[in-house]
Amino acid sequence: MRSDANRLRFEIGARDGTARAGVIHTAHGPIETPAFIPLATKGSVRGLEGREVAGLGYQLILGNTYHLFVSPGPERIAAAGGLHGFMGWERALITDSGGFQVFSLAHGGVANEVKGSGRSGGEHGSKVEITEEGARFRSYRDGSELFISPEVSMRVQAALGSDIALVFDECTPFHADREYTARSTERTHRWLDRCLEWHQSEGPERQAVFGIVQGGVHEDLRRESAAAIAAAGVDGIAIGGTLGRDKEEMGAVLAMTAPLLPEAAPKHLLGIGEVDDLLGGIALGLDVFDCAVPTRLARHGVALAPVPEKRFRLDLRKGGWAGNREPLVDGCPCPACQHHDRDYVSYLSRAEELTAVRLIVLHNLTYMRELTRHARAAIEAGEFDKYRAAVLAGRSPWDARR
């Protein structure tokens, strides 16, 4: 494991069973873990300004190589001082490599899978071609052809200037057979080597690189992959690929995969971020989690709330909120809950007012931050299991340790 202190340093401050609380030090400041990472796919946490995201307490957000490559392009962002300068974000940035788009564009029609899209849209399948060299895509904007290889991905991420770059991988779908997953995982390992080779000679000095463990739901493949990533010398390690068809299987895949990762490295679970899943990941010793769900649900009128029987969701677009004077969640410190009630926010959401999106995004990101902040405190106090049980039983994060 390469450990370049001026690029990235990870300190584990407390342990509670396999869970741990730490700090990832980057060129743009620290990230206290466990941490949730909001997505800023196209250079913005949708609906919010960077200052607001920082104001909520977030120290790391995720931008996407594929989207920013398509538009506005790496040259324009580099000329603006990298993604930090372009979007006015002064804290740490991680960039996804574009690898997930190979999956989502090729397998957009795959349903019933934890890390898949339940939507139709498989017509994209014919438009993605994966070869040893890289992946050929269609631009989501104008359909024009573009090509991303490990070297292209790293070059773009270098131009974006993220603090943490992710290696270019293929996110294998659940419905790929073992044979395909094995071959794909091996190719991802070769891509890893090419990413690191490019980065060592031409990448920014201060930019860290995380490898990505593949192998699907197969224990031996996950084991081989974890070993290959760790041996390659990376600054951190992420779990990618399919995690199974449902939450139960995801739990099993993660329980089997997490112990395979090197202890000293920051561990990132890609794409997972529902309330219960985050707690499960933290319990397994995972440190950072990025996910579209809290922000996407907010845009769809759904607020996170301590209601496990409704999957921690309060759907404000549904009927029945008229006249309800309660805050979205009692005791929540967010602006929506401090100053407004369910009646008003529900009305705004159904009226398609942008203010509703903002209020619920602020709420959901506050909720996720509170969830991880108290998880961290619970780990430091040696009470994580108790905290997790209380949240899963329906306590709010800020009440769960009382």
Place this chain on the structure above:
RNA sequence: UCCGGGGUAGCUCAACGGCAGAGCAUUCGACUGUUAAUCGAAGGGUUGUGGGUUCGAAUCCCACCCCCGGAG
């Protein structure tokens, strides 16, 4: 009072002799490294009323009731 236009789903309107539809609204479902402020599904009708013609009428004919516009 006369002339013209119009009354179809909660709303705005299609269908103009052959199984009454759409959009919006409503209700429900989905959303996990964001092509997603999105997508999917369902419920909802004595076609203003009464008669007539026809195998068959929202559609054609007659009468009446309402609404809109114009004329006086």
